[in-house]
Amino acid sequence: DVKVTQSSRYLVKRTGEKVFLECVQDMDHENMFWYRQDPGLGLRLIYFSYDVKMKEKGDIPEGYSVSREKKERFSLILESASTNQTSMYLCASREVTGHGANVLTFGAGSRLTVL
Amino acid sequence: RKEVEQDPGPFNVPEGATVAFNCTYSNSASQSFFWYRQDCRKEPKLLMSVYSSGNEDGRFTAQLNRASQYISLLIRDSKLSDSATYLCVVNLPEYGNKLVFGAGTILRVKS
Numbered sequence: 001d002v003k004v005t006q007s008s009r010y011l012v013k014r015t016g017e018k019v020f021l022e023c024v025q026d027m028d029h030e031n032m033f034w035y036r037q038d039p040g041l042g043l044r045l046i047y048f049s050y051d052v053k054m055k056e057k058g059d060i061p062e063g064y065s066v067s068r069e070k071k072e073r074f075s076l077i078l079e080s081a082s083t084n085q086t087s088m089y090l091c092a093s094r095e096v097t098g099h100g101a102n103v104l105t106f107g108a109g110s111r112l113t114v115l
Numbered sequence: 116r117k118e119v120e121q122d123p124g125p126f127n128v129p130e131g132a133t134v135a136f137n138c139t140y141s142n143s144a145s146q147s148f149f150w151y152r153q154d155c156r157k158e159p160k161l162l163m164s165v166y167s168s169g170n171e172d173g174r175f176t177a178q179l180n181r182a183s184q185y186i187s188l189l190i191r192d193s194k195l196s197d198s199a200t201y202l203c204v205v206n207l208p209e210y211g212n213k214l215v216f217g218a219g220t221i222l223r224v225k226s
Contacts, residue, residue: 035216040123042202042218043159056211090158102147102212104204106158 003027004093006107013114019078021110023091031094032074033104034058034066036087043090049074081114088112116141118215119205125221132193136220138203139185147206148179148186152199153219159202162188193224 007022025032031050035043035058045058047066055066063085067075078085091107121138128134140148148165163170165177165186176189186205190197203217 040218042119043216045213048213050211058213102206102214103149103161103164104151104159104214106160109158 004091004105004107006089006091006110008110009108011110011112013081013112015080015082015114017081017114019081019112021076021078021089021091021112023074023076023107024072025074025093025105026072027093027095028071029093029095030071032068033092033094034064034074034076035090035092036060037090037109038087046076046089078112081112083114086112086114118142118207119203119217121201121203121217121220123218123220125223127223127225128193130193130195130224130226132224133189133191134193134222135187135189136201136203136222137185137187138205138217138220139183140203140205140215141184142205142207143181143184144208145205146208147212147214148177149204149214150175150177150186150188151202151204151216153202154199159216162201190222193222195224195226198222198224 004025033048034046049068065077089110092104095103150162151159152162153159169178174191178187200219202219207213
């Protein structure tokens, strides 16, 4: 089974702090994604990467950046955390199956609180 | 209009009941459809893909109606363990096969 590991399950940070959220997958998938999930809004795509050193903005990239230096690792960076970035952050890795389906496997999530 | 819309619920049903959720999508070019299940404070997990001919997996049946642009999930003989949020997911082929999630439908099965 694909395993996607997010190193921090719960974080509490102060406004203005720099925050790193790490995500590692162990199945050699090329595609990786960062979402945030908020009540009533569902999952919203922040950034994604289809290959090493490649990154694309999702729907809500403002206030975030990412890094993909190695295939298995995709990091989300909050340069200067703000209270409206308090959320659940979910990393996912994608398998594209033979018949073209797109199956996402998620990490357990990182719940960030910004005070 | 949202790209993917779901009734948020909650759907409160007794054990053994049959319950159905619908999900509508706005992009007629979408080709891939999924239902994910998310337990409280856990990550979403794939429940089933939805194929154009409809498909069944045990007590779960998924159907696709392309003409009306909706997918459905039917759960028969509901169990307490089915209580979760069910997320509808649709792809956008013209945007690099980006996957768009609905906000989810909450199901509570009670004894």
